[in-house]
Amino acid sequence: MMLNPAQARARLRKLIRGEERVFLFLDYDGTLVPLAATPGEARPSGPLLDLLARLCTCPGLRVAVVSGRGIADLEKLLPVRGLYLAGVHGLVIRYPDGEEVWREDRAGDAKKRVEELARKLEPLLEGKKGFLLENKSAALALHYRLASPREAVEVVRRICEEARPLLREAGFVLRTGKKVVEFCPARANKGEGVDFLLSGWRGAFPVYLGDDETDEDAFRAVAEKGAGVLVSGRPRETAARYRLAGPGDVALFLAEVLQDRSPDG
Template sequence: MTTPSPTASLSSGPVAPPVERAAFLLDFDGTLVDIAPTPASVKLEPGLTDTLLRLRDLCGGALAIVTGRPIEQIDHFLPGIPTAVAGEHGLTLRRSLDGAEEPVTAAPLPRDWIDEAHTLIGRHPDTSVEHKKAGLVLHYRACPEAEEPFRHAIETWLSGQDVFEIHPSKMAWEIRLAGIHKGKAVEALMAQPPFAGRVPFFVGDDVTDRDGISAARALGGMGYLIPDDFPTAHAFRSWLAHYVETA
């Protein structure tokens, strides 16, 4: 294998650090898998598991998934693959394959918000509510007309308090604790082995990933957004497979 340059430019797509110097921090939905009608219905593209396992080995274990999903959902779809997982935009963190999920101290979501969320989805067919440790998501991918009623309801609930915030996502509105974002998750992961001392490489697809991109760049690394830097999630996965094959 030839001696790598400071960054590796592949046949198409952005540059990346040499794999022996890189730390990979990757979003899940819309990046490693295509967006699906429901969170449970996503499918792994053939070959992705092998690509991620080889990537993890090549980069000395510096592979993390940084996601809005709970950690246990990543374990379901990618069992035993990422070294670390930052779940719920960094609210929860597990730093190693054999490590425990770090305890979370979080304010509980008011019960009346939860009840009203279920009432809302009952009024709008093909919508759903996703519960998290300190928040919830109202999904309306199959019912776009629910976007504004959902937003209005959440803004009404959040009025007059500063503990929770509303965040837009792809065909969804999310309530989560104020100050929680993927940028802080990237910083926390990069502060400890096997990530510390490496060049962070973050890829995501949504507005919630912009904080991760900014943090990776601030730490001297690279951050890319689909479709700005890769036209599609499939294009990124093809790029990643080529990166691994030629490392």
């Protein structure tokens, strides 16, 4: 039986204390910050940015944000020195020194395919309210949080039908999240992104926190060697071993990690 959030925080804190090297992986929307009506409204608070900055200075600790958002978006939202960023579900990695690596060999082709797909789908959204088509450079996302539920079902169905032939041709896959569907390269997988970053710091204890279905690949990636943490107000079926209640609970957990790992306490 899964521990309640308070018990989970205590157990995770004990686990991390016993590890020489820890790699913290954090989803953004719904994990670090509450979900918002539009992507632009989900912004980090000053105290959260300060907390992340201080964590990035702790010895034996690395911190990465792994998100479906594009790298450029994450860089604007999280101007934190020392922070690793993994955008487009771990497909694009930006290291703290500014180096950017694509795990997909055909980066230019992916961008071209996204533009082609956007041109094909945009006309289907004309006159539709509450839908947002977001070009992430390497992926395309359709947000429908502000759309009426009835219309959303029909529009999303039609969009997916129209996109399917091009997805097969491009080697893209369809991923679903909370009020969003995304079209992205098959290698855009948070689990692979986590493994890629861990390969550069072998022996580290990985802890992954996320709230969405797209985080399940990452939970599975860390299951045997670390800890997966579902961020949710209620239990659900998941590959994660632990659960925290929401972004506020995540902030408390991160503050506890800082207290234990920081030389200043």
